Amino acid sequence: MHYFKSVFFTLIVQGIITAACGDPLKVQAQSGQNVLLKCLGHTHYPIEAVKWLKPDLRSDHYVYFYREKRPVEYYQHEDFVGRVELRDPQMTDGDFSLILKNVTINDTGRYECEISYSNTERVKQAPSKLYCSFDLKVDEDPLKVQAKSGQNVLLKCLGPTHSPIEAVKWMKPDRRSDHYVFFYREKRPVEYYQHEDFVGRVELRDPQMTDGDFSLILKNVTINDTGRYDCEISYSNAKRVKHAPSKLYCSFELKVDEGPEGSGFASILQLEKHLILTVSIATVVILIVF
Template identity: 40%
Template sequence: MVSLMIPLLCWTLCISSVSAEDEPKVTAKPGQDVILPCRSAENKPVIAVEWRRPDLGSQYVLLYRDEQLDPENQHPSYQNRVNLQDRQMKDGDVSLVLKDVATNDTGRYECRVQNEGSLDTKLISTVQLEVLPPDQKNFTAEPGATVILPCRTSDQKPIAAVDWTRRDLGKKYILSFRDGQFDFEDQHPSYKNRVALHDGHMKDGDVSLVLKNLTTNDNGTYECLVQNEGSGDRKLISTINLQVVSPGKKDGGSKDGSGGVTVGLIVGLIVGLIVCLVVAGILFLMYKKQSACFRKKTPDPVDDL
């Protein structure tokens, strides 16, 4: 019995490894539209399609049945963003179109199909979607200056909420705008009366942050998150690394200036050593010259008779 189980176990592991390797993987950048492929091999007509993400629980990414999309149990973050590539599902094509992807869309997607004459849906394929984080921008400014940290959403829908955060600040916001007004209750104290939106009307999706009277405490990585109307989640739009440094430290010196002091000290020591060697050489030559002159002027002693 044991001898039969070992080959069976090895076969199961082999099948699992092959299926994992064959699992399609789609990579995208924020704001792009993607197609997650899925095709049913059954010759019978498709009467229902389910797209799910296991980490979202019982809610669907997309549910298509009775020849129409069913939004009743759809996860809010996917509303008005998903569709079938071919509503006619020719040749069993039930691929998913996902628009305006965000980092929150990263995950494993399952495609299930119910064919005519079948009572249940069957898992046809799984697709791994990875949405890369936005490219990080670097900004350098001097203490006391005012900077504008850029952020713009490409979604055409009205903006319901904007949050600017720094992960090292915990749950406190740098700036939070929702329900048509600023939320000062959860704002970090160090940013009170120092921040604003570059465009209060947020035209063309501009939600850039104005930060005034900079200090070195403002150093950090800033994240811009936006929630559009009809969406259940905020999307990470932009990340910016801000460094506030004094003018004399922009040449790569250390923050406390110890790098410049160390270099100056080394150079001073070298110059001082060279001067000391030169002076010592001159004194030595003078000593030899004076010794020679003294020997010439001093008469030789007379021997006693």
């Protein structure tokens, strides 16, 4: 019997459920987005371990590792610390889907999920393994934002929350200046390094940067604000946070239209930074009745 490629299918035979994935599902995202890698499995068997792997890391560490009813960061690769989580930490209804936050071009590659089940005496026919596989491609193109003259624009950038912040720099490369749109260091904004065009016109949505929110509000935009905006967050590698990331980037392409002045916040043309890119997986169920 022929099955479509890249299809997740479930086969129910005499009450025994087995699951498999075909060829790796292709996932495409833009830099800065959150990506959902959707993997569904069994709900009736005790889970021994959940392992999300990225084979090209060439490391014994994992993207995500779960064992003994809890995630184990000790076995997690440093590139993914603070950046991944299960969509449902309780794995209700067999949902092992992984959320990968704020992806960059370095996250491009193969991702595999391996779920191991326990064969207890009570559940003699529990399957030993379940696999899901994805090929992720991350584009570097900046997120496009469109606004009308007079509006306030929100450039939404989210990052890790578990690492100490050294500096936050919002830049506009076409200014050809050493000054910034917004500059933060030593736990405070520093206006000395701010470009004169943005003095009094920008602020962080959350000055405390709670939950890793580095989003910038640009007020009362004009056509002169059109252009590219980059955010660079530097983290301190404190001794107690050995795997703190060194940099995080978000990038936007802002286009401000002339005409009647707008009000409120601008709209984003494509997907906002916090939007999760969901991979839809078709499900084929075959019931064989004897």
